[in-house]
Amino acid sequence: MDMELIAEGFEFPEGPIALADGSVILTEIKGQRLTRIHPGGRRETVVETGGGPNGAALGPDGAIYITNNGGSFQWLDNAGMTIPGPTPPSHKGGMIQKYDPKTGVLSTLYDSCEGKRLVGPNDLVFDRHGGFWFTDHGCSTPEGRKFGALYYAKADGSHIARQRDHLISPNGVGLSPDEDVVYVADTQLGRLWAFDVAEPGVLKPPESFAPGRVVANLPGYQLLDSLAVEASGKVCVATIINGGITVFDPEGATEHHPFPDLIVTNICFGGADMREAWVTCSATGKLFKARWPRPGLKLNYNG
Template structure:
């Protein structure tokens, strides 16, 4: 499928095609109505990660293999948002409107835009280089929580160290957790009292109570994931990846099973299955009433009943 750049009708045609193929949602109370179209926007992207809402309501996500950040407009047209992204993965904006990203070309957290403001925020912890940071979320103080799952483990080889970190607005990087098999997506509850971490090599999304200084309390299991299977290194995998929250504090998890939705207490509400396993997701569009889901080179959009949380870009 060719990239659509400026023809508004093309988005409608794609949406009609997706509906004709029978891609629809189940009923999930307060989340989606039964039979809501799952609209295929485009396939064959060169990587699909890190979606966030842009100030104009459109959505941006990272194409890591193309070293690019890509924008999807309201009419489903696709264009380049930022080239030479440093291998960006997770994205966020701070209160100053600066685009912050996890970068992988030289692993770290960096400001990518606006032009002239580019800088590295952190690339090491206590003198040791970070392994391969993956996802991030910015709190209302301007602090950055991020995961570092390291390189993907291989059978017979030592696993790289994994960690979850917090970079406060001022001061040194804090290491919050080192006992998660593969920390991946990361998100805050709307009230910023809870930190969620997706453990790809586990069967639960994890949660931590957040302290006043940004550090966290003890790890606990928050939400039990479906679709857990054996991985190729002798353990288990849920495929848990990106996380997002809506205005009611529900947690949306991109996983091997699809988009799994949980209430604010961790109870399972339902799953939206997709043709390809999703990697990440974000609310965007007018009023943040559209859920954008990306993964395995494809991007989809789904109209939702409850908008995304308005207090952050994701």
């Protein structure tokens, strides 16, 4: 696959948003900011967020919505690579933030649901109705993990609902082209889940004991991160340890596209034909652009 290094020197980049003018906005989790990379390589800080900004997406009002984990990682250096470590004792929880580029105002939209504090919001995707699905990754503790969850929320701050609880480490989230399935990648399990949608913002009840349908489990020790969906319905999931993008067919078959980083964290699609793939390689702090073999699914809201 042809790939081009666009920029480097980021502090654990994630959450890329491909804009119509050819620029890309991404989060820097360790750097606690959103950064814009213009065509030609010029970069600018969009907003300092604090905490740990992870996923980012444009909403129906043109604002940028951010899943912020609240600083749920200590940062380790391993042979020059930046590695996310245990959750620090200072961590109190995360939040959903909203940044309005017109006014420059950054606000907290949600930090709890039904009286329970969000732990580590991770990734989000907007549906065609203007609401968004988001994952809470949970976090580590000295006694073990706090569970994660899958939520649905409205962009105006009026509604948030926990749709699946007690998930191990939910990370990437995306919608099928007809939006009748929510896909969630579980990091620690190396598993892609599929959750069937009953109506906008509501999942169908789970069958039997499983919280959802298993699309596939990766063999050996491979970890999954954030994702994007192709126009064909295939799900492209950033993969850690086996660094690259693993493409899951909804029927369970997989293919792997390697990228030069141990910790590949996210992918988004853009360009006139939706075949420009922007990939964040986080341990080395780099952003690549690749010519993808198939078009990506156009998101509901694009800049």
